[in-house]
Amino acid sequence: MSLRKEKRKEVKKMKSKTLKLSIALFVSLIFIMSSVSTAELKSSTLLTGSIAIEALKDPKTYTATRYVESVNIHPMRSSAVGINMDLLGGNVTLPFDLTPLTNLVGLQLVVSNQRLWRQHNQRRFWDVPDGATLLLVFRGMTLQNARVAAYNTKSVIENKYGFNLHLVFGEWNDETDDRFDTAMFVYQGQVSEEAYASFVVEYATYVPNDGFGEGLTSSVLLQSPVTAMAIGVLHERFPALGLFTEWIPMLSAAWIDPDGLVKVGTEVDMDLSNIMPSLSPVQGASYADASIITMKLPYVVDVLEVSPRTDNMYPHLKGYFEWIVKMDLPLFNISIDHSYSDIHVKYDFNLTNLQYYPQVIGEMSIASNLPIMEGDDLMYNFTFENVGNEPAYDIEVVYGEFAKNETLGIQLPFAKAGLTFDVDKIMYYNTNTDILSDTEASGSDIIAIYGWFFNTTLGDWVSNNQVFTDEEMDNIDKLILKDETYLNLNPMDFTTFNLNDNTVGLNATIPVLNPGENITLSFAIENFPSDTEYIFIPIQNPFNQTEIHVVNMTIVDYLQILGSTLHLPEDQLTWTHLFLEPVMGTAFVYEDADGTEFMGITNGLVIQIYDDEAVLVGKVTLDKDVYRFGENATFTLELTNVGDANATNVNYSFGHAFVTDRFDLSYVNLIPGSEGVVPLIKPGETVVVQHEQPVITNVGLHPVFAVFNYTSDEAAHPKYDIFGQVGHPAVASSMDFGIVLPPPHKEVSQEPTYPTPEVEVNLEILGYTPGVTEVGDELLIRYNITNVGDEDTNIIMLQRFPIDEQSNEMLLRPTTPADQVNITIDGVPVTDYSVTFVTEVVIGMPFAVLAEDVDWRRDDVYGVPLAVNETLIVEFTVEVNAYGEVYLPPAEIRFRSEYDLPETNAINEEGNTAPVTDEATAPEGFATACGVPNILETTISPENTPIETGESSTNSWGSYSDSLSLLFQSGFNMSFIYIGIGVIAVTGVAVLIYFTANGKRR
Secondary structure (H helix, E strand, O other), X not given: OOHHHHHHHHHHHXXXXXXXXXXXXXXXXXXXXOOOOOOOOOOOOOOOHHHHHHHHOOOEEEEEEEEEEEEEEEEOOOOOEEEEEXXXXXXXXXXXXXXXXXXXXXXXXXXXXXXXXXXOOOOOOOOOOOEEEEEEEEEOOOHHHHHHHHHHHHHHHXXXXXXXXXXXXXXXXXOOOHHHOEEEEEEEEOOOHHHHHHHHHHHHHHOOOOHHHHHOOHHHHHOOOEEEEEEEEEEEOOHHHOOOOEEEEEEEEEEEEOOOEEEEOOEXXXXXXXXXXXXXXXXXXXXXXXXXXXXXXXXXXXXXXXXXXXXXXXXXXXXXXXXXXXXXXXXXXXXXXXXXXXXXXXXXXXXXXXXXXXXXXXXXXXXXXXXXOOOOOEEEEEEEEEOOXXXXXXXXXXXXXXXXXXXXXXXXXEEOOOEEEEEEEEEEEEOOOOEEEOOXXXXXXXXXXXXXXXXXXXXXXXXXXXXXXXXXXXXXXXXXXXXXXXXXXXXXXXXXXEOOOOEEEEEEEEEEEOOOOEEEEEEEEEOOOOOOOEEEEEEEOOOOOOEEEEEEEEHHHHHHHHOOOOOOOOOXXXXXXXXXXXXXXXXXXXXXOOOOEEEEEXXXXXXXXXXXXXXXXXXXEEXXXXXXXXXXXXXXXXXEEOOOOEEEEEEEEEEEEEEOOOOOEEEEEEOOOOOEEEEEEOOOOEEEEEEEEEOOOOOEEEXXXXXXXXXXXXXXXXXXXXXXXXXXXXXXXXXXXXXXXXXXXXXXXXXXXXXXXXXEEEEEEXXXXXXXXXXXXXXXXXXXXXXXXXXXXXXXXXEEOOEOOOOOOEOEEEOOOHHHOEEEEOOEEOOOEEEEEEOOOOOEOOEEEEEEXXXXXXXXXXXXXXXXXXXXXXXXXXXXXXXXEEEEOOOEEEEOOOOOOOOOOXXXXXXXXXXXXXXXXXXXXXXXXXXXXXXXXXXXXOOOOOHHHOOOOOOOEEEEOOOEEEEEOOOOOOEEXXXXXXXXXXXXXXXXXXXXXXXXXO
């Protein structure tokens, strides 16, 4: 066997793996879903005071029945690569015991040091502020008891790791049933360099030394310039389902290796052994249910090498790679356990080769003359044309699902010659005497047959007054009916193959199709019966075993009941542009000379038999094969009526789609403004429509198509009025592909393919003089927010103000009235947006929100528009209300892009699309599983209005100022201002505190 043939064989084997991704997602879903308590929860007595704290201090091994591990690889700028590891379940020993807190739903502690992220990435790897963030969720407790439990738990965490945590915000959901009252507490605090290093070393001891955990060591984290770690414990309760309670441990870590990729010229090598040298060999934990490694490229590249082969299809097109290292699902009879020496991907930023590829367009049509009447054959033609610039190999076509007993034709039961059916005739069968008679009878021993045949030759009802055994009665239809074969399948250029035990499909392989060549394959359904003949089916009444009805119906009625791949029409609404589940064509796959796999889909067809019919064939083409991002593309739709009746009210729209591994269009995105209507297309006529649209969409090989529906304007059938003015289901055209490349200035670079905002936040505090500033003095807080990216955005800012947790008094009190806060963009006052001070909060600190001048509590919040290179300045004063250390939490700046940036932890799903035109959800994680907002998200509610309207959604990324610890103490000439994990000594009189966070300087 040649090497190319062997490679094709491997690619075919890969198709059998398409279930595995779904199974992997299923495992994760089961894990998350099983973590949410839906059963009735019972309130319990809470330990309070020192007893609770002492009880929590003991080490505890948390054990879960399931264990899922994953490693996600994110190539970044230059040779940098980000790694995100999640370890869910299994056995983890932590230095605190949460089990006495029976009402605790979950705990998550996130410790982050990402100050240097701008050197390696466009956004923070994890969307969390630096320092420590602790999330606690309780259910079934009073608010006061929950406060005590949260405080005690927070104290244990502080004592263990040397943190100083402050209650920043939270939520209290007071339900009708007290058992479901939910309290959430979020604490934040700074982490010194020593405490951070100590935590890293401690954290590494929690990680199992088996499977992927072998690759995470303290040295890996300590040597990384950007790190973030999370510890979680989720309390699972499912008593209603017979499952026992579990405390499920969760460990997550993210770090950036500045030299993890090997870059030579425009070529880049990703070797897992270089990124995680201690993970050798690459294998899952012995007790893992699933061990999965993924990589998502944030830019378009030419993939040169992948080893081992991925378990997902089309990694070269999607830029998404998935390797299922281990999968143990006995329920689905799936057991996978690989051991790899390494995982290697090589790619090239030089995209010249991507402009050369085979491009096969498939068109399905009808070769038979319409209408299809008695004795006619219905022949389908599939024409494949290579409009690309390279040969296409091994084009594999699969069509249809046919019942096995129908492949040789459908057996239709007709009445035997000389018999006349009377629907009102009743025959009676006596089970005691075994006599069938037309003499009326009744009783428990009588079976009535409704509808019978008169034998004109004998001049009597069939088998009248004759004796029948039980077996003869069971087969009485043989006395009156004969089977005739119609609608037999002729494969012609195809071959039948078994889909399952009951159905078969058709397939064919075209060995090679050179550029400019085309070939047609055909199959036929032969010998249609007459539409006026009746068939007869004896049916026993399911509710009355003493009744049998002989049902008579026409062939048309019978075929409609059975349904078929012919898409026989039913009563339809005439839709306009609501194209739900359009009739698709058939999928086909093919390869280039290197064995790289491509796919296509033919157009769909809706036809009709026994009457005049409009049948539209839609073919979509693009004006070019290769586009630059933002360049205009012309879409052309050819609609040909191959039927013999007018097609009227033809509604169409152009669209693009995401194609799944199962060759489905998982969703259809119609192109805005591409809708149109063609009033009339006559038989044999072709109408051409076009639409021009800027190519602002996924970069890479991109499928485009059209969807249309129409009314078949034939005359009403004399017997079947459903055949007149039929509004057909939506039908899909053939699919064309064009490759979209980045703008020339972004090619051969590692900048994002799409425009993206990059927000730089500078915080100034003016008026602070160490040793002089005291209680009652005012400070001026100024935020400088600059969009240093290349895309306009919208800004929402949220700043929380410190309080004394015992007295609830504000330590820094805003003194500028809300309507007098100074807000400018490049010096121009902003009037449509304002700062709202919110001082009444149930849990946590008061805060200020900068947004549109509306009630921020509504479901949507509009952010301040900020164009490229513009600077937004917000200024207001605060009064110092207390001596001692005052913790000012980091300001949170939310900004949104029209496009996904898949190199960050929250945007790493396979179904990445751009631009974002609908609401996208943040990744479901720990807090979401608890039924509360994720601490990786802001507390402002998201909305899905496009960004052009001026709205900024929390489907966005965060920028954070550093937190501050200001020391107000009289009688000293020196004070310290703690900025993040560093300490700056401040002396002298007037001091300007100035620092930069979350943005890169160009």
